[in-house]
Amino acid sequence: MLTPHRQDTNSLYLTQGLNDLGVSVAFKTIVGDNRQHLTDGIRIALARADIVLLSGGLGPTEDDLTRECTADALGLELHTDPSTLLALQARFTARRMAMPPNNAKQAQLLDGATLLPNPNGSAPGQYLDTTVDQHRKIVILLPGPPKELKPLFDEAVKPHLAAALPPRFLAKRQLRMALIPESTVDARTAPIYQQFPDVETTILAGHGEIQLHFLATKPTLAEAQQRVDEVTELVEHEMGDDIFSSHGESLEEVVLLMLGLHGQTLAVAESCTGGLLAERITTIPNSSRTFLGGAIVYTPIVKTALANVPADLIEQHGSVSEPVARALAEGIRKATGATLGLSITGIAGPTLMSGADTGKPIGLVYIGLADGEDTQVKQLQIPGDRDRIRLWSTQHALELLRHRLQ
Amino acid sequence: MLTPHRQDTNSLYLTQGLNDLGVSVAFKTIVGDNRQHLTDGIRIALARADIVLLSGGLGPTEDDLTRECTADALGLELHTDPSTLLALQARFTARRMAMPPNNAKQAQLLDGATLLPNPNGSAPGQYLDTTVDQHRKIVILLPGPPKELKPLFDEAVKPHLAAALPPRFLAKRQLRMALIPESTVDARTAPIYQQFPDVETTILAGHGEIQLHFLATKPTLAEAQQRVDEVTELVEHEMGDDIFSSHGESLEEVVLLMLGLHGQTLAVAESCTGGLLAERITTIPNSSRTFLGGAIVYTPIVKTALANVPADLIEQHGSVSEPVARALAEGIRKATGATLGLSITGIAGPTLMSGADTGKPIGLVYIGLADGEDTQVKQLQIPGDRDRIRLWSTQHALELLRHRLQ
Numbered sequence: 001m002l003t004p005h006r007q008d009t010n011s012l013y014l015t016q017g018l019n020d021l022g023v024s025v026a027f028k029t030i031v032g033d034n035r036q037h038l039t040d041g042i043r044i045a046l047a048r049a050d051i052v053l054l055s056g057g058l059g060p061t062e063d064d065l066t067r068e069c070t071a072d073a074l075g076l077e078l079h080t081d082p083s084t085l086l087a088l089q090a091r092f093t094a095r096r097m098a099m100p101p102n103n104a105k106q107a108q109l110l111d112g113a114t115l116l117p118n119p120n121g122s123a124p125g126q127y128l129d130t131t132v133d134q135h136r137k138i139v140i141l142l143p144g145p146p147k148e149l150k151p152l153f154d155e156a157v158k159p160h161l162a163a164a165l166p167p168r169f170l171a172k173r174q175l176r177m178a179l180i181p182e183s184t185v186d187a188r189t190a191p192i193y194q195q196f197p198d199v200e201t202t203i204l205a206g207h208g209e210i211q212l213h214f215l216a217t218k219p220t221l222a223e224a225q226q227r228v229d230e231v232t233e234l235v236e237h238e239m240g241d242d243i244f245s246s247h248g249e250s251l252e253e254v255v256l257l258m259l260g261l262h263g264q265t266l267a268v269a270e271s272c273t274g275g276l277l278a279e280r281i282t283t284i285p286n287s288s289r290t291f292l293g294g295a296i297v298y299t300p301i302v303k304t305a306l307a308n309v310p311a312d313l314i315e316q317h318g319s320v321s322e323p324v325a326r327a328l329a330e331g332i333r334k335a336t337g338a339t340l341g342l343s344i345t346g347i348a349g350p351t352l353m354s355g356a357d358t359g360k361p362i363g364l365v366y367i368g369l370a371d372g373e374d375t376q377v378k379q380l381q382i383p384g385d386r387d388r389i390r391l392w393s394t395q396h397a398l399e400l401l402r403h404r405l406q
Numbered sequence: 407m408l409t410p411h412r413q414d415t416n417s418l419y420l421t422q423g424l425n426d427l428g429v430s431v432a433f434k435t436i437v438g439d440n441r442q443h444l445t446d447g448i449r450i451a452l453a454r455a456d457i458v459l460l461s462g463g464l465g466p467t468e469d470d471l472t473r474e475c476t477a478d479a480l481g482l483e484l485h486t487d488p489s490t491l492l493a494l495q496a497r498f499t500a501r502r503m504a505m506p507p508n509n510a511k512q513a514q515l516l517d518g519a520t521l522l523p524n525p526n527g528s529a530p531g532q533y534l535d536t537t538v539d540q541h542r543k544i545v546i547l548l549p550g551p552p553k554e555l556k557p558l559f560d561e562a563v564k565p566h567l568a569a570a571l572p573p574r575f576l577a578k579r580q581l582r583m584a585l586i587p588e589s590t591v592d593a594r595t596a597p598i599y600q601q602f603p604d605v606e607t608t609i610l611a612g613h614g615e616i617q618l619h620f621l622a623t624k625p626t627l628a629e630a631q632q633r634v635d636e637v638t639e640l641v642e643h644e645m646g647d648d649i650f651s652s653h654g655e656s657l658e659e660v661v662l663l664m665l666g667l668h669g670q671t672l673a674v675a676e677s678c679t680g681g682l683l684a685e686r687i688t689t690i691p692n693s694s695r696t697f698l699g700g701a702i703v704y705t706p707i708v709k710t711a712l713a714n715v716p717a718d719l720i721e722q723h724g725s726v727s728e729p730v731a732r733a734l735a736e737g738i739r740k741a742t743g744a745t746l747g748l749s750i751t752g753i754a755g756p757t758l759m760s761g762a763d764t765g766k767p768i769g770l771v772y773i774g775l776a777d778g779e780d781t782q783v784k785q786l787q788i789p790g791d792r793d794r795i796r797l798w799s800t801q802h803a804l805e806l807l808r809h810r811l812q
Contacts, residue, residue, distance in 0.1 A: 012412075292705045299694055
């Protein structure tokens, strides 16, 4: 975690879980596999926090020092846990291997600690509720690999912490919106959520989406639920149709759900997004119930070949034009037999277009939506770089479709 | 950075830059906007490191405490830098706004520090080369937003640090491979790179790809370059065709480059990957020179409509079969006029298939490649979940294409 290559995701997961239990995270420290650094780090952590959670360094190698350094920092001894040692040996026997002597250190437990069995790896976790300088301290050791740490935290650490901490009933809600600036959402919703000082409100923006998170903690679950429902309803009333999801579903999921409810099927024709729209939709399991497929019409010839766009229409107006967006939506609908055809054609850059598209600006995008009776085309000018233009184009396409289905 | 929502990317960027200058990162600490926590944190950092780099907390609000806390920790005073104050006022005047009094604190400079002008925001950085308890310490303050921090680090901090540190000449190389297990790469290459103890070797694995990074530091650039070239050549010889890139290009870039060199054009027909292959290819600017487009044949009807796969072929063998993969590759090639047709059909799960595909396992994938004369089909059984099966399917497709073009 001190290299340029490894993204820290564990600590975000742990922070979410701790916050849910009413624990704030005040410090995070990343230390290398160095005995002095690690022991000092644990001492500093014990001096400034009530709960110290350590991850990593529980393996069998010389570099794995978390057990030893935690014992040193606490002034405690380590002892070998016989049943853990037997379980370790059994893991090796099952693979017809002799256990290297080094692995025995994975069975070492801090005096007074509770062992947290790890079904996904050889290093068990440890949970210690102790006293340091007359202050109660909880020290938790978890293995580093996310596939081991996450289940161990959820299944073993959380119940121990919940029992050690004051009871807490918390309720959460989440509203999601696309394409609106964060400042607009905040300006319109702050007068509402500020009337709920007992509800924690978080606004998250990114990837063409705004999320509003509400969290309330109360003496009973019913009270907590009631408060978050109250603020959620008022904000829903204020933001109206701009909200695409009030129970955490993604925009893709919402659109697929609505397609199913209305008995509609969808096909797409993508130019500048090059498959991103279809890729997003097909990330959702069972999307094939309503999403039939479509065409990546990345060049003029393929617009004609797969979506029956007349070649002279492209020659006359350019690939990035209202008539071509219209013809793509209608053409892909007809070619696939879908009830709805959705098209995207635009200039994602960085290179400018030639032919009839000469002089059109980067970020110019047309979205077409055809239902067999009527075809709607929306013209957009999307700011930003290639990746942003592609992503926002798909957001606009999904939002156009969602509004039509509503 | 103490919430569950914000991924830390700044520190990885800074670590890379520091490593290139010969500086190891020994500790990272994340502290909240709390005067005591932050001042203590800086004191601890000064006690255990020669260079302390702080990011964030340079804004105009009450919560922005980095300047004040750094001054406290160092026992230094802050003074107002007149030209910075004027520049701040000019920013507001340009926007026809009066500067709020709070913003003046952004012009406060640590005594003895060099100001680092920030062209992308209102908070300038600071660079201080000082003495604490008779030890030389370099303290650097940078704004938190990545768009401000990164250019400021590259353009202002790096030159200062390079001048302060011993001269260092470093050379780097990178080899990239797809689809091979990390353990295989390590088993075959360790006997080579272990003969180069003066070259730092890092193996990174993820997303169906293995990267081997080599780094050497020498008294001259020529010596450093020679050593990394030596180890790179030996490893290239050992791994041969498995290496798709020896200068950092992505697999998509390599394939597009080879298509161009051979005067070939490509079209794709994607079933279970739902557009992911095309999306990856079209992420690369100017991909339309050789990538024509293709079809997302997510349902049997679209396989027939857009890639001319005979309906009875699907009925007889199922969508996920050798004959359908073959027909898709040949069909999309013909329909688009491309010289090469590449197809993917498989079961990504979690739901099993019906009809003639009943009983076929999740992870069964066929890749087809047609060039007009010969059509090659590869059958795979890819382990893992839906996302992994989709990603690895596109890796296999790109690798099949690369080997053909080679």
